[in-house]
Amino acid sequence: IAAAELIALGARQARCTGGGVEFESDQEGLYRINYQARLVSRVLAPLAQFDCRGPEDLYHGARAIAWERIFSPGHTFAVFANVRSQTLRHSGFAALRVKDAVADRFRERFGRRPDVDPRSPDLWIALHLEADRATVYLDTSGGSLHRRGYRRQTVAAPIQETLAAAMVHWSGWKADRQLVDPMCGSGTLVCEALMAACRIPAGYLRRSFGFAFLPDYDNRRWATIKHRADGQIRAAAAGLIQAGDVAPQAVSAARGNLARLPHGEKVRVRRCDFQDWKSLENALILCNPPYGIRLEQGGDLAGWYARLGDFLKQRCRGATALVYFGRREYLKHIGLRPAWKKPIPSGGLDGRLARFDMY
Template sequence: MHLTATTQFGLEELLADELYDLGADITHIGSRAVEFIGDHRLLYEVALWSRLSMRLLRPFAAFYAADEKALYREVSRVDWADFIGPDQTFAITAVVNRSTFEHSLFVAQLTKDAIVDQFRARTGRRPDVDTRTPDIRLHLRMSENEVILSLDAAGDSLHRRGYRQHTNEAPLNEVLAAGLVRLSGWDGKKPLIDPFCGSATILTEAGLLAQRIAPGLFHQGKFGFEHWYDFDPALWQQIREEAKSQRLEEPQTYLAGSDLDPKVIDMAAANITAAGLEDCIHLSVRDVKDAVPPKNQEPGIIITNPPYGERIGEEAGMAALYKTIGDTLKANFQGYEAFVLTGNLEAAKSIGLKTARRTPLFNGPIDCRLLKYELYRGSRRGA
């Protein structure tokens, strides 16, 4: 079957590598999406094991629709009884870009009308809409009036792992956090430290990777494909049991996080416990200027997402904060590699260390860069 996995901007190549390692036949790498071919086993394994997928889609129809009549007509040509039962609920997610239609909600509504009208005409009954927990979630993508209709195999976005019980004011998307870990090239063995750990999403994603824990095991409720006509419950149960057996119980590496706010650390601890990683991740209440590497450990990696100062009145203190970050890295973490995700490139100049690499990413709507620093002894200062 043809499948599409969506992801965050900047993670497409990493997602393609991840899918290939799972056995996918990659057919196209696009913007925020990777297309591939696989069977039901692969579909279920991607749902469980992919750390970088946001949505997992199964396209089944494609057409051109330049106006309302064309969209209604083409949607009506699909035999919807092949995908939705009259007693099932459904919902439609529409994404519209550079098309005649300006509003995605209108496109979703018109698509819904065409579907229920077909059921009424054929059977006198119709499936109900449930936007929160539908049995069947449909995905419609329209770009330059070209439409692709897909079944959403996940149901809910795969970034909602289910382990995050509490968040701070600006939680990091789990897929982005996993992407930062992958982009760092971390081997799962060296120490990994986050001195602005917040709700511990980076550390948790690193811990799941190191301990070989499938993130899909935390998925809340059923996956979308569990409501499909061709769902194979025996195969799904087998793959879930195989995934559970992969977990490594003994901690594989040293993971540590800190934050200045004790309440934030309490939230982080709850999330880590929900992920079953309480024996793998060390937390402390600490100012970034007091961050130190673990004793008797080889140099490792720092991955962190410090404040950007996007609120009014916060900008003034950002330069000083980022200078403190740079001073701490240089003084205390010689031999480490540091990766700093920031949406404030002006303040990041105050880190005062030479940037080895800049990777464009988005944290929600915020245009960011993942800045890499190689902390040699006597690290060179520069732009």
């Protein structure tokens, strides 16, 4: 689905690889994808690839890159490494070797070097080391795109924005029926549903993108792309999207997060137990039930899921429910046969997404 989304935004030759999607794009497409793609985390542009059998190879490979053509000693940078190799096992150490290589190259040529800023650098460099092959990328997103900017308040175990967006996508929802998250936490699922329904670009609230620091950055082109995408934003009907949560702090977080988005006020958020919804007939239900330690210690987790299953059976006739189980073992307690289920690991957990069609 990420490849299809990228193609719709102008990517060419998109093909799925192990951990992502490879594609080609011109500058306009690159800006559009970074601004509008909901399902991808980072858009990385490969700079160099080389054999790497140890720290020295990594250092020399990274130092051979003409960094001075990309940025200057007045900028800041950071290196983020992702390492799956027997020869270099620690991503922190690998990142450090690349950082030293960049700094040494600048120092040799200019007598000074750019500073490192690990939080908010101008230039984001990514290193992938797979077996004996290193690839150095520029992160044109400038940090993960799941940081949309609306989620400033969170509660325990928020779902990742890109996964929430994928759930909206997989549901096939076209803003044509009521969408409800009856255990909304910080409201990620309803925020993503609102953004999809109102065509709010995924990066609408992001303050900066990595591509803005590249030497060929074209501010006028970026402004045109942004203006065009923002011009597509449309209103949603009040009450089309609704949410609820039993915890008052979750309700306040969800309301606060929604308020940052255009038309966020159209989403109703109630404080209530999911069992207090009188009827959700024919609705689309998207939710991510609790799976935390608190509930386990509080006791009857199996009973909690059985009540959710009963609620779906008895009060949600004609509804479709997409439920993300943070831990797959909870699926069996719901007592319903899913139409499908997908393994989706997230946040270090072996989660499952299941779809239930209620008749």
